[in-house]
Amino acid sequence: MSRGMLEFHRVSKTYRDVRALRDVSLEVAPGTVVGMVGHNGAGKSTLMRMAVGLVRPDTGRVHLAGVPVERLGRLGGLVAASLDAATLPAQWSAHTAVTVAAGLSGLPVARAREVLELFGLTAAAHKRVGAFSMGMRQRLAIALALIGRPKVLILDEPTNALDPDIAHELRTWIAAHAEAGNAVLISSHNLPEIEQVADRIVVLHQGVVVRDEPTRALLAGGTVLIRVDRPDVLVEQLWHRGSKAEHLADGTLRVTAATTDEVGELAAAGGLVVRELVGERQRLTDAYRRLTADGNSR
Numbered sequence: 001m002s003r004g005m006l007e008f009h010r011v012s013k014t015y016r017d018v019r020a021l022r023d024v025s026l027e028v029a030p031g032t033v034v035g036m037v038g039h040n041g042a043g044k045s046t047l048m049r050m051a052v053g054l055v056r057p058d059t060g061r062v063h064l065a066g067v068p069v070e071r072l073g074r075l076g077g078l079v080a081a082s083l084d085a086a087t088l089p090a091q092w093s094a095h096t097a098v099t100v101a102a103g104l105s106g107l108p109v110a111r112a113r114e115v116l117e118l119f120g121l122t123a124a125a126h127k128r129v130g131a132f133s134m135g136m137r138q139r140l141a142i143a144l145a146l147i148g149r150p151k152v153l154i155l156d157e158p159t160n161a162l163d164p165d166i167a168h169e170l171r172t173w174i175a176a177h178a179e180a181g182n183a184v185l186i187s188s189h190n191l192p193e194i195e196q197v198a199d200r201i202v203v204l205h206q207g208v209v210v211r212d213e214p215t216r217a218l219l220a221g222g223t224v225l226i227r228v229d230r231p232d233v234l235v236e237q238l239w240h241r242g243s244k245a246e247h248l249a250d251g252t253l254r255v256t257a258a259t260t261d262e263v264g265e266l267a268a269a270g271g272l273v274v275r276e277l278v279g280e281r282q283r284l285t286d287a288y289r290r291l292t293a294d295g296n297s298r
């Protein structure tokens with residue numbers, strides 16, 4: 001039984017002699033944000049385009065809400081994507097673009113105004129899109145994608161060219177959209193940012209998924225330092241769950257292969273008094289570098 005609102009099942013794609021995707025399986029469950037990272041040419045855009053039927057896989061299947069994407073006559077309302085901000089008609093105003101989009105989706109004009117407001121485009125609503133800055137185009141493309149509150153939202157590099165405060169607002173909005181039960185797939189080169197918004201992280205490398213894990217798990221693996229009243233009790237408990245602990249000279253334990261939450265909970269469960277608990281998180285950038293190092297593909 002599948003759980004994904006958006007599912008890629010063993011998809012492969014070759015453009016002439018370039019193997020863009022190889023046997024990629026991935027699912028985005030309702031209520032979650034999946035963040036996709038990978039170097040240039042890793043295959044991220046190809047995968048996202050497949051989700052809206054713009055690219056057909058050579059082999060494999062793409063399902064939206066359990067239905068093969070090619071069988072869905074009308075994708076509007078179910079899925080929306082912001083793939084390339086540069087494709088908006090230059091002579092249109094932002095107001096025209098959102099009004100047309102609202103009309104096509106049977107939405108009230110008030111919703112068009114609302115998305116312009118949400119992305120700070122109200123003042124520039126009647127300016128030609130051709131005269132927009134990169135960041136403004138980006139904001140408009142995202143506004144258009146989310147106007148119909150799609151159940152599956154796909155954003156390719158959404159915060160590219162956005163001011164930090166707008167990027168922050170967008171992340172907040174993405175999280176809220178997912179919390180409302182929708183599925184979101186985003187790609188980014190900005191790793192610390194993906195870390196903040198994604199529940200799961202997929203690392204694509206040379207067309208292959210090299211990692212697909214909850215963000216928390218990908219970031220774990222750092223060292224945890226803990227000082228408790230009875231360290232030997234904790235060492236034994238850690239040993240039972242497969243984590244190693246080393247005694248330091250000052251009585252602190254250095255624990256590997258566990259998170260601060262896990263070590264703290266274990267100490268609490270054992271009735272230990274915790275005097276100090278410090279986590280040295282593995283930054284996503286380090287994890288990503290390691291995963292995409294040369295030769296690290298199947």
Ligand SMILES: Nc1ncnc2c1ncn2[C@@H]1O[C@H](COP(=O)(O)OP(=O)(O)OP(=O)(O)O)[C@@H](O)[C@H]1O
Binds near residue numbers: 045
């Ligand atoms: N229409 C196309 N024709 C030929 N080759 C293509 C086409 N689209 C993508 N490719 C190639 O497929 C590979 C994957 O490209 P894709 O755009 O999916 O990667 P990406 O991870 O999105 O990269 P970026 O981060 O640079 O946007 C690349 O080698 C690219 O050159």
